[in-house]
Amino acid sequence: MDNSIQNENKNGDVKMNLEIKEKLNEVKSYIGDIEKLTKAIGLLYWDMKTYMPKKSLDSRVGVLEYLSEQEFKLTTGEKVAEFIEFFKGEMKQLDLVDKVMIENLKRNYDETKKIPKDKYLEYVVIASKSEAAWEEAKEKSDFSIFKPHLEKVVEYQKEFVNYWGYKENKYDTLLDKYEKGITVEKLDVIFGELRDGIVELLNKIKNSNKKISKDIFSGKFPVEAQEKFSIEVLKKMGFDFEAGRLDVSVHPFTLDMGSHDVRLTTHYYENEFSSALLSSIHEGGHGIYEQDIPDSLENTKLGTGVSMGIHESQSRFYENIVGRSKEFWTYFLPLAKKYFPEFKDTTLDEFYEAINYVKPSLIRTEADELTYSLHIIIRYEIEKSLINGEIEVGDLPRVWNEKYKEYLGVEPSNDAEGLLQDMHWADGSFGYFPSYALGNVYGAQMLNKLLQDEPNIFKEISVGNLSGVHEWLKENVHKHGSIYTPEELIKNITGEEINTKYFLDYLNNKYLNIYTNIL
Amino acid sequence: MDNSIQNENKNGDVKMNLEIKEKLNEVKSYIGDIEKLTKAIGLLYWDMKTYMPKKSLDSRVGVLEYLSEQEFKLTTGEKVAEFIEFFKGEMKQLDLVDKVMIENLKRNYDETKKIPKDKYLEYVVIASKSEAAWEEAKEKSDFSIFKPHLEKVVEYQKEFVNYWGYKENKYDTLLDKYEKGITVEKLDVIFGELRDGIVELLNKIKNSNKKISKDIFSGKFPVEAQEKFSIEVLKKMGFDFEAGRLDVSVHPFTLDMGSHDVRLTTHYYENEFSSALLSSIHEGGHGIYEQDIPDSLENTKLGTGVSMGIHESQSRFYENIVGRSKEFWTYFLPLAKKYFPEFKDTTLDEFYEAINYVKPSLIRTEADELTYSLHIIIRYEIEKSLINGEIEVGDLPRVWNEKYKEYLGVEPSNDAEGLLQDMHWADGSFGYFPSYALGNVYGAQMLNKLLQDEPNIFKEISVGNLSGVHEWLKENVHKHGSIYTPEELIKNITGEEINTKYFLDYLNNKYLNIYTNIL
Known part of the structure; x- marks a missing residue:
């Protein structure tokens, strides 16, 4: 009797480990796809700044936008929610790298999901216009050209902070994106x-x-x-x-x-x-x-x-x-x-x-x-x-x-x-x-x-x-x-x-x- | 009475034209996405042959495979079948460019769909191994290294011809892919x-x-x-x-x-x-x-x-x-x-x-x-x-x-x-x-x-x-x-x-x- 229970437990554990292992492979293959998109985007960007013929700028921006959208879709996909759900109770069983990987996946997912999609898309356009206005303003050394755009960018950044939430200081939320833990x-x-x-x-x-x-x-x-x-x-x-x-x-x-x-x-x-x-x-x-x-x-x-x-x-x-x-x-x-x-x-x-x-x-x-x-x-x-x-x-x-x-x-x-x-x-x-x-x-x-x-x-x-x-x-x-x-x-x-x-x-x-x- | 019928017809035509116009925009936006993927793949390939550091070959091949898969998915997607179905009865109303565009879309879709997906994926692996074997064979000037791979490639090409079908001569089907109309x-x-x-x-x-x-x-x-x-x-x-x-x-x-x-x-x-x-x-x-x-x-x-x-x-x-x-x-x-x-x-x-x-x-x-x-x-x-x-x-x-x-x-x-x-x-x-x-x-x-x-x-x-x-x-x-x-x-x-x-x-x-x- 004891023996049989032991066996059951043992088998149960083995099954559990196998399932986790399989799911980890699945996550890594999924993250691997995101990494592949990131690499493609990286090359398109690098080339734009080094060797791209100048008449191709509009076309290149279109390709970059499309692939960035695909990357965004993968990062915020339902599949990610499923992974997070699966690993919720299993974190203790993971080794350090896998644990941090899942935490990371979850943090990115949560942060992105907190911003309403329309808001985010509005912001992409605003930021892109703001960059162009900054370039012109810098060339003409005239802050007034850039000012209305910067006002919008700041307004959206403040709004994003409200979506993301903050504890002590609103600016902490933004600092944390570049240097985790800094306040x-x-x-x-x-x-x-x-x-x-x-x-x-x-x-x-x-x-x-x-x-x-x-x-x-x-x-x-x-x-x-x-x-x-x-x-x-x-x-x-x-x-x-x-x-x-x-x-x-x-x-x-x-x-x-x-x-x-x-x-x-x-x-x-x-x-x-x-x-x-x-x-x-x-x-x-x-x-x-x-x-x-x-x-x-x-x-x-x-x-x-x-x-x-x-x-x-x-x-x-x-x-x-x-x-x-x-x-x-x-x-x-x-x-x-x-x-x-x-x-x-x-x-x-x-x-x-x-x-x-x-x-x-x-x-x-x-x-x-x-x-x-x-x-x-x-x-x-x-x-x-x-x-x-x-x-x-x-x-x-x-x-x-x-x-x-x-x-x-x-x-x-x-x-x-x-x-x-x-x-x-x-x-x-x-x-x-x-x-x-x-x-x-x-x-x-x-x-x-x-x-x-x-x-x-x-x-x-x-x-x-x-x-x-x-x-x-x-x-x-x-x-x-x-x-x-x-x-x-x-x-x-x-x-x-x-x-x-x-x-x-x-x-x-x-x-x-x-x-x-x-x- | 006559008048009202005329109006109905006229409105019907207007509606029809509008619907076609909208669908054309939709198709073009869809094809535009495929073109963007093609451009990204193009740059990744060009870079691989010109400036890529050599240790990055495996990683680059992975990115290329992933994007090619996405391109394949779009080309054979359900959306394409819908477009083809929609335009089936409307071809006469299209101008030359739009007509050829839809015919083109349909031909690519049909051709790709005729090959069972598993067969195609098997072939991708075979072709990739065959290329590597050819390189080695050429370097060593030894056809025997390449022979078994080439035999497989030829076998699959022949099989593809059977899937695609042919009229006079099997080779016509392959010629047509590079030079439409040539036999x-x-x-x-x-x-x-x-x-x-x-x-x-x-x-x-x-x-x-x-x-x-x-x-x-x-x-x-x-x-x-x-x-x-x-x-x-x-x-x-x-x-x-x-x-x-x-x-x-x-x-x-x-x-x-x-x-x-x-x-x-x-x-x-x-x-x-x-x-x-x-x-x-x-x-x-x-x-x-x-x-x-x-x-x-x-x-x-x-x-x-x-x-x-x-x-x-x-x-x-x-x-x-x-x-x-x-x-x-x-x-x-x-x-x-x-x-x-x-x-x-x-x-x-x-x-x-x-x-x-x-x-x-x-x-x-x-x-x-x-x-x-x-x-x-x-x-x-x-x-x-x-x-x-x-x-x-x-x-x-x-x-x-x-x-x-x-x-x-x-x-x-x-x-x-x-x-x-x-x-x-x-x-x-x-x-x-x-x-x-x-x-x-x-x-x-x-x-x-x-x-x-x-x-x-x-x-x-x-x-x-x-x-x-x-x-x-x-x-x-x-x-x-x-x-x-x-x-x-x-x-x-x-x-x-x-x-x-x-x-x-x-x-x-x-x-x-x-x-x-x-x-």
């Missing part, structure tokens, strides 16, 4: 510390009588040579050109179609050396992250970088912590001299100082490592007020200029170099900007741990061995894809929560060393 | 005349003591210069680089994503001049055809070249009739001299003779203008016998070598330069080959009419004005897309059915002029 409460502290620390350091630098120039980066740098040098640097970094490419677009970006097809773009300027190279290194950081994601995460939607903040931590780690270090240029300056006769007489110190030249400026994407975060903090403060209704779109020109004056001591002379410079608001990406500054903070915190694990890492870099950095980042960050939240990940790696101390220490160490002789 | 009965006559005429001319040339060499095309021709020269030639031809591109792939091809995005590829050899350029001109002919298709044919599936034969007539017209003419090089040789110092002392006559050098050879894609059609006729005769069961796959090596010996006087020393040279059989494209030779025949027939309409056309070409040729082809061929069948089109243009006389006259005139002093 206004946390960011006010993090960015407050960052702002105070950077402004203090900036004032010291202003009072330094150390003269630094980046004139050596102006001259004649043939595009072909820049491209070859970029590729040589990327290869040394560990970017795999059999699983990726480097091309040219107006604005640099990284786009992957899975970890075996990761595409970077940069933009070369014949008369300037550092811009394209630093873009290549930055995008290379994003790209290496994606290339390192294990194949086992295919068909789970977890096979990609976990958040924009963690992604930026990798790109900015390579761009700034590595790519602007003296050790990096100890190795690469002699190589650069082979490509660019302009550097014939340049010393390592001159080069190192030039690439770390600090000057408060108006344009975020051209900012130096030190002042960059201030550009982000300004945008964060504005977004927060806007979404919470404390300011209106009409207040933006005034608020923008006031904050630039206050934090950076500079004032835009027109809208194009002021609040029209970035596209993020035009397409409604509110909550995105903080990622960039979070990336700086995460990155320095990781550096601190890396130096404990590998005290000789910069010595390695100085002889052109970047594989130690790469292996450490792969092991600690890349190989996990989106399995852990950003919060879990940084805690797993460093043993503590996000902490601005490391980034501020790093900045102070570095820049007080460069800008000596503080008055 | 074995017609081709036996056309290709018989062609074979006899060409072999006769070839024998005369063999007996000429005129010494011609194409040594001037061997040397050092930097890829960058070849690319620039190709682009200059294509621009002169009228290829629009704002609606198209020229890139590099292993085998040259043309692929369009609508008339505003037409992509050509070529393949440069640093040590040979003519191969890449003639490929560029050939693909340019295909490309200009697609670029000239009017926007009004979007969303009808008629917005593309009507058949492979007519398409080849355009590419071969540009490659041979224009691109190998003395007038073309009267204009372009001085330009070529600027790009390639090798041509410094080359005279126009030397160049013209070199580019029209005739020599029977083993490889179709490297054949000269005169012997090319014989390569095709050999393949036609073999396919016809194979599909009708008169020979078996095992007979192919023998039959192939016999025919090459008989028609061209050459014999392959291995399988790679024999029956393994082309991919067409590996993926089951039986019925495709004849298009190439039909293109030659159509082209010369069009030339005859063009010379009547524009007697000075070659004088124009000799001063670099190719717009007359382009305009004539656009007006007579390109602008019609797939509205007319190949048969209708050639009749509309030239007033008669396909006729080999013009091509044979053209060849005789040209080559007896070059190879003078026939013994």
Whole structure:
């Protein structure tokens, strides 16, 4: 009797496991289809920004819209509801990856379902018109062209927040889309510390009588040579050109179609050396992250970088912590001299100082490592007020200029170099900007741990061995894809929560060393 | 009373027209979705052959399979059956384009539906394995690797013919897929005349003591210069680089994503001049055809070249009739001299003779203008016998070598330069080959009419004005897309059915002029 019951239980368990296993295969095949659509959309977009003949724009937009609609249909399909229902009681039986995969599927489904379809479709049109209006406004440097469109976008974003719901702060809901777990409460502290620390350091630098120039980066740098040098640097970094490419677009970006097809773009300027190279290194950081994601995460939607903040931590780690270090240029300056006769007489110190030249400026994407975060903090403060209704779109020109004056001591002379410079608001990406500054903070915190694990890492870099950095980042960050939240990940790696101390220490160490002789 | 009936009728008609109009819009929107999928598939394929990182092949094939499945589902969907049913009684009320569009939709639907889905899916796997086996076989020059796969492909093709049905000859059914209206009965006559005429001319040339060499095309021709020269030639031809591109792939091809995005590829050899350029001109002919298709044919599936034969007539017209003419090089040789110092002392006559050098050879894609059609006729005769069961796959090596010996006087020393040279059989494209030779025949027939309409056309070409040729082809061929069948089109243009006389006259005139002093 006992025996027979035992057998029944056993058989029951086996059956249950089999059923779960089968359903997991089914889910993964379904998610695999979504991933295939995402890859096709990715290629259509990449091509549009790189090689597409210009007369094909309308046609291409039509194809992109159609496939995006199919992707949306799959993400919100009845099949997904069935999967969620099936796994509701079985979550404990799943391993970590499968569990997070199902949670992820459910969160996307719920979020999308909360917005009425008509509202969403209205918004797609509004956002698309708003992007076009922004482009025109930026070209003519006239905010009034963009204003009515931005007002609509903000109105819809606020409405979406109401649909999605919020706890403490409306803006939290938007932040969470780009950096899970991040809230206004946390960011006010993090960015407050960052702002105070950077402004203090900036004032010291202003009072330094150390003269630094980046004139050596102006001259004649043939595009072909820049491209070859970029590729040589990327290869040394560990970017795999059999699983990726480097091309040219107006604005640099990284786009992957899975970890075996990761595409970077940069933009070369014949008369300037550092811009394209630093873009290549930055995008290379994003790209290496994606290339390192294990194949086992295919068909789970977890096979990609976990958040924009963690992604930026990798790109900015390579761009700034590595790519602007003296050790990096100890190795690469002699190589650069082979490509660019302009550097014939340049010393390592001159080069190192030039690439770390600090000057408060108006344009975020051209900012130096030190002042960059201030550009982000300004945008964060504005977004927060806007979404919470404390300011209106009409207040933006005034608020923008006031904050630039206050934090950076500079004032835009027109809208194009002021609040029209970035596209993020035009397409409604509110909550995105903080990622960039979070990336700086995460990155320095990781550096601190890396130096404990590998005290000789910069010595390695100085002889052109970047594989130690790469292996450490792969092991600690890349190989996990989106399995852990950003919060879990940084805690797993460093043993503590996000902490601005490391980034501020790093900045102070570095820049007080460069800008000596503080008055 | 009369009045009210009239009104009723009138209202009835209005209602009918409105209903038809609405349904037409619905069909076009549906076909538009299919076209969007086709464009996405096109880009994924183009990218795979040009820029895709090699490690991404498996992933890319997965995406292509998924989208092809979606395209197949739309093409055979219930919605299509509804459309066909609706228009069954209304065909007379449709204008020409709409009528052909619906007929087209129905033919595709019927043909696809006739094959049981399982059979089709089995075949997809078989064809894909067969392609891989062919690649390996070609590399190792070993037909035995490919043989069992080809046997399966042929078996399925024969089975498909039985599902589709046939009247006179089984092979007709396959021919019709590439060239509507063409049959074995017609081709036996056309290709018989062609074979006899060409072999006769070839024998005369063999007996000429005129010494011609194409040594001037061997040397050092930097890829960058070849690319620039190709682009200059294509621009002169009228290829629009704002609606198209020229890139590099292993085998040259043309692929369009609508008339505003037409992509050509070529393949440069640093040590040979003519191969890449003639490929560029050939693909340019295909490309200009697609670029000239009017926007009004979007969303009808008629917005593309009507058949492979007519398409080849355009590419071969540009490659041979224009691109190998003395007038073309009267204009372009001085330009070529600027790009390639090798041509410094080359005279126009030397160049013209070199580019029209005739020599029977083993490889179709490297054949000269005169012997090319014989390569095709050999393949036609073999396919016809194979599909009708008169020979078996095992007979192919023998039959192939016999025919090459008989028609061209050459014999392959291995399988790679024999029956393994082309991919067409590996993926089951039986019925495709004849298009190439039909293109030659159509082209010369069009030339005859063009010379009547524009007697000075070659004088124009000799001063670099190719717009007359382009305009004539656009007006007579390109602008019609797939509205007319190949048969209708050639009749509309030239007033008669396909006729080999013009091509044979053209060849005789040209080559007896070059190879003078026939013994």
